[in-house]
Amino acid sequence: MDTTPIALITGASKGIGAATALILARDGFDIWLNYRGDHQAAATVSEAVVALGRDCRLLPFDVADSNATTVALEPLLEEATPFAVINNAGFAADTLMLTMDFEREWKRVLSVHLDGFFLVTKLVLAKMLRKRRGRVVNIVSTSGQAGMAGQVNYSAAKAGLIGATKALAQEMGKRDILVNAVAPGFIQTDMTNDLPWDAILPKIPLGRVGRPEEVAEVVSFLCSAKATYITGQTIAVNGGIYM
Numbered sequence: 059m060d061t062t063p064i065a066l067i068t069g070a071s072k073g074i075g076a077a078t079a080l081i082l083a084r085d086g087f088d089i090w091l092n093y094r095g096d097h098q099a100a101a102t103v104s105e106a107v108v109a110l111g112r113d114c115r116l117l118p119f120d121v122a123d124s125n126a127t128t129v130a131l132e133p134l135l136e137e138a139t140p141f142a143v144i145n146n147a148g149f150a151a152d153t154l155m156l157t158m159d160f161e162r163e164w165k166r167v168l169s170v171h172l173d174g175f176f177l178v179t180k181l182v183l184a185k186m187l188r189k190r191r192g193r194v195v196n197i198v199s200t201s202g203q204a205g206m207a208g209q210v211n212y213s214a215a216k217a218g219l220i221g222a223t224k225a226l227a228q229e230m231g232k233r234d235i236l237v238n239a240v241a242p243g244f245i246q247t248d249m250t251n252d253l254p255w256d257a258i259l260p261k262i263p264l265g266r267v268g269r270p271e272e273v274a275e276v277v278s279f280l281c282s283a284k285a286t287y288i289t290g291q292t293i294a295v296n297g298g299i300y301m
């Protein structure tokens with residue numbers, strides 16, 4: 059590659075996204091770091107990226123907001139084209155379907171995961187196509203592969219993203235833009251802090267919760283020169299909970 063490659067990571071102020079930013083920085087990427095509202099956490103990740111000798115641009119915007127996404131990304135895309143886009147921003151709003159609120163829990167969860175993927179990726183893809191190279195990695199979930207009670211919204215969003223991954227991989231293959239998904243199982247982050255671990259751990263063959271870095275290493279592999287013949291795949295990082 060001629061210049062330092064850039065990775066745009068959504069939802070990278072904490073958790074899996076933050077770990078991905080640090081590991082991609084370690085592996086030679088400058089980082090465009092999106093997040094929604096936690097400026098302090100994002101600044102801490104940014105400092106760590108800079109300490110690794112890489113640039114970090116902080117990009118606070120809601121990935122489900124078309125206008126905010128365009129306003130944040132378009133000026134940067136005039137200057138440079140990311141080699142990799144990691145669609146990681148997300149959240150869960152768990153409840154049984156019978157008690158699920160249509161706007162707040164169904165539409166919002168689908169919007170952040172699916173609209174977020176669409177809006178961010180479409181803007182960057184237009185530029186990637188001209189370079190005829192690039193990687194898109196979508197962070198999905200075991201929930202989107204197996205379905206999970208209490209997560210009809212989240213399972214639908216992540217299953218949708220797996221379908222979008224396969225379709226986009228087919229559209230982009232000839233241009234050498236590789237599109238894959240990584241499906242974490244239970245990973246220790248803010249999102250999973252309050253889960254009933256005593257009930258969950260016995261169901262995981264490896265008998266423990268995963269670390270964000272264990273997901274991030276697979277993302278980095280998919281963005282590397284070691285992964286030139288993998289596209290349209292969903293790679294599970296789940297301790298064996300779904301096979």
Ligand code: NAP
Binds near residue numbers: 242
């Ligand atoms: P987390 O620790 O709660 O972090 C979520 C990140 O997403 C934060 O940086 C947050 O930004 C950002 N974010 C949320 N909504 C956003 C929006 N609308 N626009 C832009 N940024 C937004 O979550 P995590 O556990 O690392 O999860 C990361 C991804 O992995 C998600 O897609 C999640 O569904 C998936 N996943 C997680 C697990 C798990 O066990 N943890 C398992 C499977 C899949 P602010 O905090 O700054 O607002």
